[in-house]
Amino acid sequence: MKRAAGTPPVRVPLGDRLVAAAYSVGWVVVRRVPERLAAWFFRLLADYLWRKQGTSVRRLESNLARVVGGDPAGPVIRELSRAGMRSYFRYWMEAFRLPSMDRDRILSKTRAVDGEFIFDNIDKGRGAVMALPHMGNWDLAGAWLAHKGYPFTTVMERLRPESLYERFLAYRQSLGMEVLPLTSKGGGSAMAFGTLAKRLREGRPVCLPAERDLTASGVEVDFFGAKTRMVAGPALLAIQTGAALLPAVLWFEGDGWGIRIYEEIPVPVEGTRQEKVAAMTQTLASVFEKGIAEHPEDWHMLQRLWLDDLEPRPVGAP
Secondary structure, X not given: OOOOOOOOOOOOOHHHHHHHXXXXXXXXXXXXXXXXHHHHHHHHHHXXXXXXXXXXXXXXXXXXXXXXXXXXXXXXXXXXXXXXXXXXXXXXXXXXXXXXXXXXXXXXXEEEEOOHHXXXXXXXXXXXXXXXXXXXXXXXXXXXXXXXXXXXXXXXOOOOOHHHHHHHHHHHHHOOXXXXXXXXXXXXXXXXXXXXXXXXXXXOXXXXXXXXXXXXXXXXXXXXXXXXXXXXXXXXXXXXXXXXXXEEXXXXXXXXXXXXXXXOOOOOOOOOHHHHHHHHHHHHHHHHHHHHHHOHHXXXXXOOOEHHHOOOXXXXXO
């Protein structure tokens, strides 16, 4: 699209340009080197950042301590956070290589537990909302679902700069996903909810990350013994369209991947819409607790999540 005459060019901050350039190099280079070499390099990078124990690592340790208990600075959590950083960087290594990854490998190396909860609903013409936390490799799980013959729709945050967002958009579309922007270029709503509802009424699957929404529109839930907010969208979509709400968790399993689909969370018979959304989202949080507790090293939560962590912290605190 050409810029209108007299309109000043959009200045992209240097930091955003450097981030976009780093991702571009990753997509070009990482897929071209031997996988064992790429895995070694990303593991080395993960260990380096883990030893530095910067803000993101300390936040990960604080979050993991809520999941398994213990001192965030203790040896148990330190070792778990090391595994967590390796898991997180494995995700990125695979993300850069995924567009050229063999379809048969994705299908044969993915172990799906109770995948029929998805397939049975879709095969009967009923939409399904898969709600999942940020675990394992969600892009590969999406490619697996598409390769099984069930292409789906999801949403994605609009990244900065726009060139990086467009690169991620093309990447996920190449894996068989329909990707909707969460916000418009101007920062307002992109009206993704209406399109998601339409897809569900057509009997198609929708996949949504669901364990973090710290905005005022998030639904307050109990999660590992403390309050946080989770997105209302999955429950709202199920209520409005009649689609099945199916929690899912992901993890790494050797050189392959694990997926578990849980039983449908039913819409409560009684209560206002708001009360139904709250009840369903709390059930979703409880299911996530089980999946994350079973695979804590594969939960990639390097940001603040619980409401009491949002209170002012001393300088230097994660």
